[in-house]
Amino acid sequence: MGSIVAIGAQWGDEGKAKMIDYLTRESDIVVRYQGGANAGHTVVVNDEKFVFHLIPSGILHEDKKCVIGNGVVLDPILFIEEMEVLEKKGINVKDNLVISDAAHFILPYHKIIDAALEEFQQENKIGTTKRGIGPCYSDKCLRIGIRVGDIMDEKYLKSRITTVLKIKNLQLQGTYNEKPFTVEEIMDILMTFKKKAGNLIKNTQTYLHQEIAHGKKILLEGAQGYGLDMDHGTYPYVTSSNPSIGGALLGTGLNSVNVTEVIGIAKAYVTRVGEGPFPSEADEEAGERLRVNGNEFGATTGRPRRTGWFDATLLKKSAMINGLTQIALTKLDVLTGFEKIKVCVGYDMDGERADDVCLSRYYKVKPIYVEIDGWEENISKCRSFEELPINCQNYVKFLEDEVGTPITYISVGPGREYTFKK
């Protein structure tokens, strides 16, 4: 039995949480492998809404284990808040969640620096979520990060924080004109975390391999999406981690032999939040219609998302880089009522076909569209491919042919029950 990786195939917000919730039913363990509280996942169960930022949504299943992997950057304050909200709703977090001792903590100075960096580069700002993601990952690379496991040895932790704050406070005061932090302030935050969540900490890399050896089925859950990947995405308009397949292995300690399926989750249209190129961005009228129909407002920041047409060329690259074996197509119902639906099937750069251009050059390309006939019928009650109106079926088949990867799941509404196998 192999592990499955579920990856956002576009620029994030593809409806991953709902698909992951669905796929969780066929798994024993769900692992979040990268990113932090920049992600916002909403799952609706029996009309009750659950918003997740750090904890895998698999936690809603009493019989599943969830893991926050070593590739995640964890905000201890937000984590405790999220855990307590879930526990108040009767979800058993304590017995079903483990946190990697090698994950890194996002500390208050990371968030201050994130906001200050955006302020400094006004002209070229990234439009980050200001959750401290970039500064935390950069400290990890500089080897001045604080890891979750560090809190188990308070003497060692204190000496690490003392050293790190010497550097951080210079940066905060000298470069950003911000107030310094004391060792006690940071220790307080981490000791509160230890008190409330210390018993969840584990060597998750070993744990996962042991569970695989016992025949357990693992689902690796990505945050954000391929287009926001630091290496493969629209750099510098990306997040500071690797949502793509490489990040899944790196952020869990699993290897390519362990993975048998890679499911790309893609919306039936495209959205992106923040700055950066977006070749198939829709015009104002269609864009607003997609935004309203699809309720495209960020779960983390509340920002309106930019909306556009399905970009099959982007998806093809996503399939290639991630080794997608299947695609889950979400929010197909949002397209109902459009007389014509555009699909981007290639790019033009300075009058030449440029489908192979790398994503960081996307600001130079113009989309080449094909128009597909839309449908009027309400599809939210459809529970099989055959029940979909013929034009809707044709749209799905067209995407499948263009991308060259089978679409195996379709979702036509927000709750669990709206997803079906094709």
Ligand code: IMP
């Ligand atoms: P950061 O991850 O906060 O550093 O933000 C970097 C870029 O990634 C910005 O354009 C954000 O809007 C985008 N981003 C981060 N997390 C998400 C997400 O969960 N969904 C969509 N976009 C995201």
